[in-house]
Amino acid sequence: MPTIDKSSTILQCVVSYGPRVRLAHLQQLTNIPKPTLHRLLHTMIEHGLIRQDDTGIYSVGSELFRLAHDVYNQFHIPVEARQIMIDLQHEAKETIHLSLFRGGQLVYAEKLEAPHPFQMVSRVGKLQPLHSSAIGKAVLALLPEPEAAQLLARSLKRMTEFTIVDPRTLLTSLAAVRIQGFAVDDEEDEAGLRAIGCAICDAQGRPTGGLSIVAPSFQMSLTQAYAYAPLLVEAGRRIAEVIAQCEPDGPSADASVRVNDTG
Amino acid sequence: MDFPSSACYSCAVTATDKAFELLALISAAPRPQRLLDVVKASGLKQATVRRSLVGLARQGLVRQDARKAYLPGLHILDLAAVALDRMDFAAEAEGALRALSVDVPGTITLALYRDRQLSIASTLASSEPYRVAGRGIESTGFHATAAGKAIIAHLPPPDVGWLLGPGPLPRYTPHTITAVEVLLQELAHVAARGFAINDQESRIGVRCLAAPIWNHLAHPMGAVTVTVAASQCTVDELIPSAAVVRSAAAAISSSMGGLPPARFSQHNDAPFISQNANDR
Numbered sequence: 001m002p003t004i005d006k007s008s009t010i011l012q013c014v015v016s017y018g019p020r021v022r023l024a025h026l027q028q029l030t031n032i033p034k035p036t037l038h039r040l041l042h043t044m045i046e047h048g049l050i051r052q053d054d055t056g057i058y059s060v061g062s063e064l065f066r067l068a069h070d071v072y073n074q075f076h077i078p079v080e081a082r083q084i085m086i087d088l089q090h091e092a093k094e095t096i097h098l099s100l101f102r103g104g105q106l107v108y109a110e111k112l113e114a115p116h117p118f119q120m121v122s123r124v125g126k127l128q129p130l131h132s133s134a135i136g137k138a139v140l141a142l143l144p145e146p147e148a149a150q151l152l153a154r155s156l157k158r159m160t161e162f163t164i165v166d167p168r169t170l171l172t173s174l175a176a177v178r179i180q181g182f183a184v185d186d187e188e189d190e191a192g193l194r195a196i197g198c199a200i201c202d203a204q205g206r207p208t209g210g211l212s213i214v215a216p217s218f219q220m221s222l223t224q225a226y227a228y229a230p231l232l233v234e235a236g237r238r239i240a241e242v243i244a245q246c247e248p249d250g251p252s253a254d255a256s257v258r259v260n261d262t263g
Numbered sequence: 264m265d266f267p268s269s270a271c272y273s274c275a276v277t278a279t280d281k282a283f284e285l286l287a288l289i290s291a292a293p294r295p296q297r298l299l300d301v302v303k304a305s306g307l308k309q310a311t312v313r314r315s316l317v318g319l320a321r322q323g324l325v326r327q328d329a330r331k332a333y334l335p336g337l338h339i340l341d342l343a344a345v346a347l348d349r350m351d352f353a354a355e356a357e358g359a360l361r362a363l364s365v366d367v368p369g370t371i372t373l374a375l376y377r378d379r380q381l382s383i384a385s386t387l388a389s390s391e392p393y394r395v396a397g398r399g400i401e402s403t404g405f406h407a408t409a410a411g412k413a414i415i416a417h418l419p420p421p422d423v424g425w426l427l428g429p430g431p432l433p434r435y436t437p438h439t440i441t442a443v444e445v446l447l448q449e450l451a452h453v454a455a456r457g458f459a460i461n462d463q464e465s466r467i468g469v470r471c472l473a474a475p476i477w478n479h480l481a482h483p484m485g486a487v488t489v490t491v492a493a494s495q496c497t498v499d500e501l502i503p504s505a506a507v508v509r510s511a512a513a514a515i516s517s518s519m520g521g522l523p524p525a526r527f528s529q530h531n532d533a534p535f536i537s538q539n540a541n542d543r
Contacts, residue, residue: 004282004318015346019354047283060346063287065479065520068343070290071335072480083421103326105337108344112425119378124480125344127337 006032007040011064014050020057068125075100075109078246081239085112085211088235092228094215095120098200098239099128099135101209104151106136109209118216120193129189131170132159134197135210137183141174142199142207148174160191182229184222185214192217196225198236203244211236281307282315286324286335295332343479343520352485353385356515360387360487363511367504369491370395373476373515374410376485379426381410384485395490398435398465406432406446407439409473410486412459416450417475417483417524423450438464458505459486460498468493472501474512481524487512 001009013029014021026041027034041058044050048063077098085096089112097120098110106128113119122128130136130151140148152167164170177183185195197212213220213228288304289296301316302309316333319325323338356373364371364387371387381400388394397408405411405426415423430443440446453459461471473488489508491501516522 002318004315004322007282008322008324011342015342015349018346018349019351043280043283046280047287049283060342062518062520064339064346065343067286067290067335067339069479069481069520069522071337071340074334079419079421082419086421086425089425102337103328103334105323105326107337107340113379115379123344123348125340127341 003040006030006036007044010037010040011044011049014058015060015064018059020053020059022057026058072125074102076246077109078242080242082110082112084235084238084242085110088211088213088231089115091231092213094213094220095122097122097135097197097212097214099209099212101139101207106130106133106139106210114215116219118219120214122214129157129159131156131165131167132163132185132189134183134185134189134195134212134214135199136197137170137174137177137185138197138199138210139207140170141177141183142201142205145171159189160187162186162188164188180229181233184225186222187217194220194222194225196228196232198229198233200236200240200243202240208243211239281305281311282319285312285315286319289325289333290335295328295330295334297330297332301333347478347519350519352519355518356385356487359511359514359518360385363387363487363489363507364389366507367489369489369496369504372400372410372488372490374400374473374486374488376414376483381405381408381414381485393492395469395492397461397469397471397490403435403465404433406441407435407461407465408488409459409461409471410488412446412450412453412461413473413475413486413488414483416453416459423447435465436463436467438462438467440464456505457509460501462498463493470496470498470501472505472508474505474509476512476519477516477521477523479520479522481522484521487515 009030010026010032013026017025017029023034023037027037030037041050045052045061048061050058051061052058081098085098089096093115095114096112097108099106100109108122108124108126108128111122111124128136130140140151149167149171152170156165156167158165164173182196182198185197187194189195193214194217195212195214197210199207200209200211202208211232213232285301285305288301298313298316302312305312316325320327320336323336325333326336327333352373352375360371360373368391369389371389373384374381375384383400400408400410403411405415415426427443431441432439432443432446434441440449458472458474463469469490470493471488471490473486475483476485476487478484487508489504
């Protein structure tokens with residue numbers, strides 16, 4: 001495994017098993033020999049990505065947050081979008097997400113918590129799977145088919161028993177999504193959660209993100225989710241408008257496919 | 264610590280070292296960087312830079328835009344979000360809160376803002392022989408606590424209306440601000456001076472002063488509050504502690520990668536003008 005992949009795996013483990021992780025645990029998780037592990041950690045400590053306390057335990061370093069700040073600063077979501085989400089929540093009293101589609105990945109960019117006790121664990125900055133989320137499917141449906149196929153051309157993770165993991169089945173189902181203008185995630189992304197999502201497009205009609213309403217399945221029936229569709233699609237259209245006004249060049253100037261390995 | 268000095272070791276370390284250097288360079292650049300920009304800025308060989316960037320891209324740590332120029336990748340944002348989710352805030356803040364408790368007489372609390380409510384992450388009794396228990400922050404409106412005001416003063420305007428509703432706001436004491444318009448003026452004041460005061464607005468006999476803490480997205484994510492007995496401390500006597508409360512809040516923010524925003528919104532609404540520009 002190339003060194004950068006090893007380092008990235010280590011960083012991922014410190015994050016996912018944190019806040020404090022011991023060397024022995026990291027060794028167990030990564031299977032990287034201790035001397036190598038130790039040296040790679042040392043390099044990341046020098047770069048501030050990881051820190052080590054007096055007792056030798058590792059945790060995330062502030063450089064990771066600083067870099068994340070820079071990534072977040074690539075997004076320019078106008079404050080009006082937030083108001084549109086709030087207006088939507090007046091009608092659909094559930095959690096509302098605004099996600100952005102960049103470099104072939106989908107990331108939560110805004111979240112409006114539900115006005116009831118059932119809060120989603122989603123956080124701004126977390127990545128969302130394309131194949132199992134409502135926004136992901138709505139975005140895929142509006143991409144040129146070869147591009148959607150390329151994004152799905154890897155093993156699709158089974159998030160729940162209802163996740164569509166066969167790329168061809170998923171691609172076929174996107175035709176209906178395209179026609180109706182929204183997608184439904186019926187417990188496909190997380191067991192017990194249901195969502196309806198639409199894509200947000202730039203002036204050229206290319207999807208740059210999406211908007212969704214999500215709730216526990218007991219809170220939002222499939223019928224109820226479909227009933228929210230017109231409001232959701234209208235809110236998505238309004239957000240597309242305010243984003244277009246805010247950055248006329250738009251995020252359309254963005255490669256959807258990640259850099260490939262052949263370099 | 265012993266570092267075996269095999270050739271393989273040094274070459275492996277150099278490779279990641281360079282990759283992280285390039286990542287920092289791309290991240291710090293004001294605009295997406297083309298391959299040749301990165302080569303030039305790093306002084307490394309093109310083949311080395313290309314190999315490192317391909318590795319970083321494979322891990323989602325950098326990505327390319329339509330012009331094939333490099334930006335920091337979305338995976339970093341995901342890592343930071345997960346790290347913050349798992350963070351032990353009480354442990355992170357302990358040092359700063361302890362230092363603060365030496366400087367100010369009063370009960371010190373760290374409150375976190377999440378899921379549209381405030382919750383206490385840790386409480387530190389003062390050097391006084393008693394602890395001042397205000398009205399429970401979880402069950403008190405944002406308009407009537409110092410922490411709540413310190414936070415909403417820095418939220419975008421739509422969120423303030425969303426959290427408060429149209430008013431009138433619930434009254435807890437004769438000092439509670441119940442009119443939304445009056446509160447908005449107060450919030451402008453809070454934003455301008457970087458701290459909020461609760462002058463017996465949630466409970467008679469209790470005064471508080473709070474300063475916001477920020478996350479890495481430059482959003483307010485909590486507050487540090489000092490709570491005192493009103494009979495022992497007037498508002499005028501409380502205000503001088505603002506400086507140390509603010510610096511404790513700033514220290515906690517920065518230990519978690521947080522930083523105050525350069526500007527709070529693109530709007531010129533008076534309540535949301537940044538007062539923190541000078542703090543950076």
